[in-house]
Amino acid sequence: MTNRSWLTTSRSAAVLLPILGLVAAIALWWLAIVAFSIESFLLPTPGAVAAKFLEQPGYLLQQTWVSFLETILGFGLAIVAGVPIALLIVRSVILERLVYPLLLAVNAIPKIAIAPLLVVWWGFGQLPKVLMVLLVCFFPIVISTAQGMKSTPAELVELLRSLKAGKAQEFFKLRLIYALPQVFTGLKVAISLAVIGSVIGEFAGATEGLGYVITSSGATADVALAFAAIALLSVMSIILFYGLVLLEHLLLPWAQETR
Amino acid sequence: MIKLDGVGQVFEGRAGRVQALDGIDLHVQENEFVTLIGRSGCGKSTLLRLIAGLLPPTYGGVAVAGEPVTAPRRDVSFMFQRPALLPWRSVLSNVMLPVEISGGDLDRKKYVERAHELLELVGLDGFERRLPHELSGGMQQRVSLCRSLIRRPKVMLMDEPFSALDALTRTELSEELQRIQMELATTIVFVTHSIEEAVVLADRVVVLTPRPGRLREVVEIDIPRPRSLGQNAHLTEVAQISAHLHALLAEKQAEIRPVDAR
Numbered sequence: 001m002t003n004r005s006w007l008t009t010s011r012s013a014a015v016l017l018p019i020l021g022l023v024a025a026i027a028l029w030w031l032a033i034v035a036f037s038i039e040s041f042l043l044p045t046p047g048a049v050a051a052k053f054l055e056q057p058g059y060l061l062q063q064t065w066v067s068f069l070e071t072i073l074g075f076g077l078a079i080v081a082g083v084p085i086a087l088l089i090v091r092s093v094i095l096e097r098l099v100y101p102l103l104l105a106v107n108a109i110p111k112i113a114i115a116p117l118l119v120v121w122w123g124f125g126q127l128p129k130v131l132m133v134l135l136v137c138f139f140p141i142v143i144s145t146a147q148g149m150k151s152t153p154a155e156l157v158e159l160l161r162s163l164k165a166g167k168a169q170e171f172f173k174l175r176l177i178y179a180l181p182q183v184f185t186g187l188k189v190a191i192s193l194a195v196i197g198s199v200i201g202e203f204a205g206a207t208e209g210l211g212y213v214i215t216s217s218g219a220t221a222d223v224a225l226a227f228a229a230i231a232l233l234s235v236m237s238i239i240l241f242y243g244l245v246l247l248e249h250l251l252l253p254w255a256q257e258t259r
Numbered sequence: 260m261i262k263l264d265g266v267g268q269v270f271e272g273r274a275g276r277v278q279a280l281d282g283i284d285l286h287v288q289e290n291e292f293v294t295l296i297g298r299s300g301c302g303k304s305t306l307l308r309l310i311a312g313l314l315p316p317t318y319g320g321v322a323v324a325g326e327p328v329t330a331p332r333r334d335v336s337f338m339f340q341r342p343a344l345l346p347w348r349s350v351l352s353n354v355m356l357p358v359e360i361s362g363g364d365l366d367r368k369k370y371v372e373r374a375h376e377l378l379e380l381v382g383l384d385g386f387e388r389r390l391p392h393e394l395s396g397g398m399q400q401r402v403s404l405c406r407s408l409i410r411r412p413k414v415m416l417m418d419e420p421f422s423a424l425d426a427l428t429r430t431e432l433s434e435e436l437q438r439i440q441m442e443l444a445t446t447i448v449f450v451t452h453s454i455e456e457a458v459v460l461a462d463r464v465v466v467l468t469p470r471p472g473r474l475r476e477v478v479e480i481d482i483p484r485p486r487s488l489g490q491n492a493h494l495t496e497v498a499q500i501s502a503h504l505h506a507l508l509a510e511k512q513a514e515i516r517p518v519d520a521r
Contacts, residue, residue: 153343155339155341155343156343156345158337158339159337159343160360161313161331162313162331162335162336163331163356163357163360163361164330164331164332164333164360164361165360169360173345173359173360174345252347253390254346254347254390254391254392255347
């Protein structure tokens with residue numbers, strides 16, 4: 001009884017349990033390789049992956065930085081483009097009807113189908129990857145922002161009207177701030193997609209980045225290197241996600257309690 | 260202070276026209292406390308929104324302080340059933356919202372002082388920096404009350420402001436409201452569905468009939484103040500009037516004969 005409550009309530013347990021889960025998963029992985037005597041060119045041991053990373057940490061971190069930059073730039077562009085479009089859609093029914101089906105159609109396209117085209121149009125540099133990230137992030141950001149803008153409680157709108165507030169005041173003092181928690185929900189969905197977007201972009205044709213490391217390791221059957229790159233990708237994804245969570249806690253301390 | 264002449268309201272809905280209010284004639288004097296009661300759907304909240312300028316009447320005239328109402332006025336405040344506080348603003352900043360919205364012509368410092376006084380008046384001194392979710396429902400509604408008082412309104416319109424509160428908080432707040440009204444000399448129109456609350460608070464109780472809302476009767480309450488919902492020195496008077504109002508509200512549609520209560 002006391003054990004159970006300690007595991008669910010204490011702070012140190014909140015940190016220890018995920019680590020325990022990770023260690024258990026790695027142990028299982030290792031055990032499976034030993035138990036079924038899996039060949040190392042099919043599945044490397046965790047130790048081999050770690051060794052691969054330690055063999056050339058500078059190179060791998062450099063490739064991580066490349067992918068990180070593509071992810072962040074595309075994500076930033078998606079915010080800069082997506083939020084204003086969401087605001088316009090919410091403001092005008094005509095615009096919503098005009099643009100919304102188009103957005104749905106673009107979102108329905110498997111992004112991987114566009115990746116080769118981006119290479120044809122913009123080559124092997126950074127730009128096509130950033131655009132791919134932008135493409136995958138755009139939709140969730142637009143949708144969550146638009147929903148957030150529509151979620152303003154009617155009674156708060158009526159309150160502002162009874163105070164004789166203008167449209168601009170209603171927007172900046174009420175609707176926009178009220179939408180922020182939902183905007184963050186969209187951002188958290190988008191940031192995980194963003195990492196995937198950068199890898200897709202690199203798969204289609206690149207000379208650097210973690211996605212490039214994975215494809216080129218396939219050519220030499222260096223499975224351990226591919227695993228090292230994958231591990232770095234997930235670490236990057238986790239850091240970006242929790243960075244957003246932290247930002248939300250700092251910017252919107254009221255949001256956790258009211259939703 | 261408030262003048263309603265032959266006011267009616269028709270809503271065009273999907274199911275057709277709904278006559279919400281019809282032929283409302285009512286004059287509310289300066290510094291008077293009027294409560295509106297009626298069954299749900301009798302249009303009492305609609306009537307309040309007409310006075311607030313949040314909704315234009317389909318026909319008839321609405322005037323506040325001698326001027327026809329066409330839009331919300333700065334000297335009329337509106338208080339809702341729920342506290343309607345902005346969750347990211349502190350207590351003080353929520354109270355100051357009307358001042359901020361009015362803009363630069365107001366002396367901000369003076370109003371901050373006034374906000375502190377008002378919060379003290381309702382027993383919330385020391386809570387200025389708290390966020391709304393840290394307060395109980397009763398405390399939140401007190402903040403809402405302070406917010407509606409900050410601009411020194413001539414008229415306060417209150418739409419069932421205590422109905423979501425527990426009985427004890429409700430009793431306390433209705434006593435506070437009477438005290439505040441006497442101190443600040445405002446005119447109040449207060450919508451409620453509680454007969455007792457209507458009797459305890461009002462100088463006059465206005466009874467509305469349902470669908471369409473018409474004036475059924477206007478009852479003068481001649482019980483000395485302060486009155487209380489709790490330990491009540493005027494229990495028998497309140498009970499008598501309440502019984503009468505109860506009978507009016509329980510009438511079947513066919514028995515209702517609207518009166519001209521000008």
